[in-house]
Amino acid sequence: MKADFYRDQLTDLVSMVESGSGQQGDALASIPASEFTCPERLAAEKALFRRLPLIVGHSSQVAEPGDYMVHEDLGTSYLIVRGRDGTLRAFLNYCQHRGTRLVQKASGSSAQRFTCPYHAWSYDIQGRLASVPREDLFPCLDQESKGLKQVRLDERFGLLWLVQDPDGAPPLNEYLDGIEAELTAIAGENKALWFNRTRNLKANWKLPLNAFLESYHIAVLHRHSVGRFFVRHIALSEQRGQHIWSLVPRSSILELKDANWSDANLQDYVTPSYILFPNACFVLHPTSVSVLTLYPGERPGESTWNHMLLIPEMPQTDEEARHYDKTIEVLDGMTYEAEDFWVSEQMQQGLDAGAIDNLTLGLTEHMILAFHDTINRALETAGP
Numbered sequence: 256m257k258a259d260f261y262r263d264q265l266t267d268l269v270s271m272v273e274s275g276s277g278q279q280g281d282a283l284a285s286i287p288a289s290e291f292t293c294p295e296r297l298a299a300e301k302a303l304f305r306r307l308p309l310i311v312g313h314s315s316q317v318a319e320p321g322d323y324m325v326h327e328d329l330g331t332s333y334l335i336v337r338g339r340d341g342t343l344r345a346f347l348n349y350c351q352h353r354g355t356r357l358v359q360k361a362s363g364s365s366a367q368r369f370t371c372p373y374h375a376w377s378y379d380i381q382g383r384l385a386s387v388p389r390e391d392l393f394p395c396l397d398q399e400s401k402g403l404k405q406v407r408l409d410e411r412f413g414l415l416w417l418v419q420d421p422d423g424a425p426p427l428n429e430y431l432d433g434i435e436a437e438l439t440a441i442a443g444e445n446k447a448l449w450f451n452r453t454r455n456l457k458a459n460w461k462l463p464l465n466a467f468l469e470s471y472h473i474a475v476l477h478r479h480s481v482g483r484f485f486v487r488h489i490a491l492s493e494q495r496g497q498h499i500w501s502l503v504p505r506s507s508i509l510e511l512k513d514a515n516w517s518d519a520n521l522q523d524y525v526t527p528s529y530i531l532f533p534n535a536c537f538v539l540h541p542t543s544v545s546v547l548t549l550y551p552g553e554r555p556g557e558s559t560w561n562h563m564l565l566i567p568e569m570p571q572t573d574e575e576a577r578h579y580d581k582t583i584e585v586l587d588g589m590t591y592e593a594e595d596f597w598v599s600e601q602m603q604q605g606l607d608a609g610a611i612d613n614l615t616l617g618l619t620e621h622m623i624l625a626f627h628d629t630i631n632r633a634l635e636t637a638g639p
């Protein structure tokens with residue numbers, strides 16, 4: 256399947272660009288500032304996150320048996336390791352003797368055993384307790400029950416989805432209902448991980464995601480980076496279950512009228528994106544896909560973000576490699592970090608200062624409200 260599932264909506268988008276009027280909400284709206292500053296709210300969001308599949312990596316990072324990585328952006332250390340049987344498993348990365356963090360390295364390969372730095376209990380790569388030094392000092396120890404604590408990990412679309420607390424968590428298919436076919440197509444066309452970086456942010460996790468839910472800011476904030484590539488103030492968005500799908504027209508979109516649509520690379524004319532509930536964003540660029548993931552931090556005004564750039568296949572020539580390096584320079588450095596995420600930190604300062612009680616949303620910012628409503632509904636359903 257080709258990742259051009261939005262072909263049907265392009266006619267509407269072209270009409271919007273021609274008429275100069277895009278999709279709009281019904282009325283002015285607002286979001287309480289406390290959604291970004293309240294510690295109780297953050298605690299409730301983290302509790303919700305525990306029961307949802309969250310993206311924690313890419314299959315290529317742990318491709319072979321014995322490959323492992325440690326993921327700590329959720330505030331707990333998780334060990335993800337591919338077993339001898341080829342199955343990927345995730346464990347709480349803590350020793351079952353007295354709880355020391357087991358694996359200290361961020362990643363590695365060809366692992367046979369993981370040995371605790373405290374007293375050298377060691378575990379095999381399937382998480383079973385394999386040896387205890389001076390076993391005679393632990394009479395009647397039931398070694399079988401002392402394996403590492405496992406959590407749910409699903410491997411789909413080349414991505415790793417971790418569920419911290421599987422009780423009541425939806426199966427991945429159900430969770431991605433409505434966008435599964437599209438993710439299959441996107442993953443099928445973008446199998447290789449070219450870039451992967453994690454950084455800390457002094458802003459609530461929702462603020463950077465909000466930047467991907469409106470095109471109002473593009474001509475202003477991004478005027479020195481990608482602003483010139485896009486049509487001002489126009490976007491077409493749709494809710495798919497809890498997720499939100501958007502199309503932002505590129506400046507070239509009117510050329511599509513003359514082009515043979517069936518041959519065109521549609522992402523030269525339009526930028527589709529998904530906000531994957533609750534904390535990830537997929538942005539489809541002309542030759543690559545950004546997967547951005549935001550993890551709540553210790554305080555409401557802190558988060559961690561990860562950017563993976565997926566490309567069709569690893570470059571065969573230096574020229575191809577330079578092309579993707581340039582993509583990263585413009586996207587990750589100039590646009591996301593220096594603009595979208597920078598402005599999120601500026602906003603957080605204003606919100607923490609009590610400068611405004613409510614964020615005001617204009618008619619083209621209505622999808623931010625939809626995103627926040629979805630989170631609020633999920634929090635209500637989840638209960639305290």
Ligand code: FES
Binds near residue numbers: 353355374375376
């Ligand atoms: S805490 Fe790990 S061996 Fe003692």
Ligand SMILES: [Fe+2]
Binds near residue numbers: 467477595
């Ligand atoms: Fe932006």
